[in-house]
């Protein structure tokens with residue numbers, strides 16, 4: 001009977017561990033949600049980041065929104081009438097103006113050519129052209145750093161750490177490509 005109790009206890013501890021990992025996973029990586037707020041080009045930080053661009057994008061100025069999420073991400077979308085860049089609140093709060101410029105450069109590069117099936121690093125490459133190589137490197141290094149931090153803090157929870165690790169690897173690969181190919 002002693003060993004059965006032991007096995008049940010271990011199993012319950014495993015379930016608790018798995019549940020905490022799943023809750024953390026959802027909290028850290030589920031960026032979906034409708035909480036968008038327009039911020040516009042009048043936002044000082046957006047305006048400062050846009051001033052760092054060295055080339056004029058092939059599209060008109062997009063409308064900017066902030067998404068109330070702690071995910072570190074940006075999104076781009078367009079309709080016939082307008083194009084939209086969405087930036088997460090965490091990025092707005094924690095990224096420097098230079099890092100933000102790199103992120104906006106990437107999103108505008110998506111908007112210039114929304115239907116192309118370029119690889120993601122090639123979108124970075126165009127973003128580096130619009131801003132500078134240095135700014136795109138700063139943005140990619142920042143992304144790798146924030147997800148490395150998430151990895152470090154979640155190492156004991158398994159799943160979220162694994163996901164963070166894969167994201168860090170993706171950003172580091174993109175970083176190497178930009179260091180190699182951007183002018």
Ligand SMILES: [Zn+2]
Nearest residue numbers: 106110120123
């Ligand atoms: Zn992208």
